[in-house]
Amino acid sequence: MQQMSIGIKINNIKKKLGPNQALNGVSTHFEEGLLHGLIGPEGAGKTTLLRTLLNLLTPDEGTVQFTNHGTNIDYNSIRSSIAYMPQQQSLYADLSISEHLDFFRDLYQIPQDVYLKRREELLHITRLDKFIDRPAGKLSGGMYKKLGLMCALLQSPAAILLDEPTNGVDPISRREFWDLLHRLSKENILIIFATAYMDEAERCDRVHILSTGSLIAEGTPRGVLERENVESYDALFIKRAAEGVL
């Protein structure tokens, strides 16, 4: 099935949460079919930005525009094509992997034949097929995140927004998780991946570096490093921290 491609353009997004200016005029472009890394330390505004893209938060100022091959499209018409994986644990501890998948099948009204095929495929690539009856509360950190990703991917979304999915996950599971994302990226899915791990920037097609609600750098992973004249993202963050920007 040919999946519709989605891009997102945001323009001068500002959002205040309580006394804090969580986003301070962020403008950028998340291009169709690419894997975008939204990178920044805790409190940089990554979660607020993702929630704003999903209409879970309304910006105080600025616009969010969804596009398909450069043409503007209405958010409501593609809403069910956008999947989201929140930062905090949001699955049901007492529901098994199988029950979670059935639940999301029903929520997204996926036809049974499509569902069975997709489910088998996802269980295979996440290697969770041996644990389908295990409750989410008894899964390891990596398995739990993979289940979250599976639930998000079940409906074959055109865009997926992941909020720190590798946070607290062991290195092997992290590697598996990234392999999975690269595989998805080839299916023309827009992936926006928020993370505080600097090393993950180099695995993305595009990086957007956020600090205290502002975008301080963006581009290809290599391009950003060359412009900033540093060798790695760790070095970039050390440099920025010394400048007092982070």
Next chain:
Amino acid sequence: MNFKFNIKRALSIAKKEQFHIMRDPFTLTMATVLPVLLVLIFGLAIEFNVKDIGLTVHDSDRTFSSRKLVEVFSSSQYFNINPSRGSIVDAINDLDSERSKASLIIEPEFEHNLLAHGNTKAQFVLDGADNSTAGVILGYLGGIQKAANFKLTGTLVKEPIELKTRYLFNPELSSPWFIVPGLAVVVIAILSILLTALTVAREWENGSMELLLSTPVQPLEIIIGKLIPYTVIGLAAVLLVVLVAILGFGIPFAGNFILFGFGSLIFLIACLAQGMLISVLIRTQQLAMQIAMITGLLPSLLMSGFIFPLESMPKYPQNFTSILPSKWFMIISRGIFLKGADFSDLKLPFIGLFLLSAILIITATKKFKKDLEP
């Protein structure tokens, strides 16, 4: 507005909720043990027919007639006689010290006046601080006075007008007959408001609401989906209460079971929707539980007519009780259970309940936030 209600999505929420209920020992215990416990506690412990009332007798006459009068009180089974410890003041002080609820004071000329003039007086002092007991004692006094007249004069006093009293629906004024049908109301109210008050708040607390809100599911689908399994639990609780009432307390069910079940269903939906509204407005389980207790337990116990008659309330509080679903179902429950009332007798309470259910569901849906704005 992009609003499409999809019954399949609502059912998927219901199925998920059913898993939570079946796997949560707290919810299951609440749903099964609480109704039985409440029926037993209220049914066995609450007794409106006051017995063994402490009565201090100060008999200054100490004659055959005064002793006969005291005997009338002691043989009535309602009173336990406490002999006076000295003076009249001591007899009154017994009310202060809670030794007695009433004092009977017989003056020295009691028998003399009876024999010489054909009539005599004794003083009966009541503890007005406990006005419910005082009211009950006062009710007994009419019968006791008649019995005393007969015992002391040997003749039955014929009143010019005599009102013959007969109690319909509960001939012996049995307390469990009065209490237990009302218990169905209290049990459903407490159970359902508490259960649903926690359900949405729990989703906010454990973060699953953020995920749910990013899916196509609509607020009404979440609300209806969550109502379905709790409605089934509530109906099971009602059945349990009715069975205990009939088999355990021997209360006759005079009305139509189907009509009672229908009334229970609407009432259940109203209470569940009330809990849901609390849960939608309050995003923490602890606070939701406290508000559910205050708005659910207290009104259904005190302002539904369960124990205290609504007719004796001042006009404004009495009108206020009309916004409480438990007031309407109390009328339905007692009406069907004891009186065998049919739908035509109970139109108004049914309409009241139906309107309240609809208003509560609509309000909960409207107030359901589809975003994460604080």
